[in-house]
């Protein structure tokens with residue numbers, strides 16, 4: 001019986017093809033609630049620093065003096081906590097595709 005089950009699995013795997021996608025040539029289809037990149041609506045930000053204080057990985061930096069808001073995308077674990085605590089609701093999580101990059105992982109935005 002075990003051999004029969006194994007054979008079924010073997011044949012299924014032989015004809016199914018790979019379960020992985022050929023990233024980055026092909027991108028996986030996203031579900032409606034897929035968590036993704038943090039976006040900020042800068043004009044709405046009041047630099048209260050709530051997002052920075054509550055971020056569990058220290059990915060966000062808020063500088064009220066220079067009216068700047070920054071995020072280190074490699075540190076972000078996409079928990080979505082910053083979007084929940086922002087009193088102005090100016091943080092949002094989109095599920096747009098982010099192209100692979102060798103560049104800087106930090107993004108900085110400013111109202112100056």
Ligand code: SF4
Pocket residue numbers: 038054055056057058059060071075076077078079080081082083
């Ligand atoms: S989603 Fe989570 S880890 Fe990423 S910046 Fe917001 S609070 Fe920090």
Ligand code: SF4
Pocket residue numbers: 040044045046047048049050051052062069085086087088089090091
């Ligand atoms: S919590 Fe919202 S309003 Fe406050 S600094 Fe962060 S993004 Fe700006």
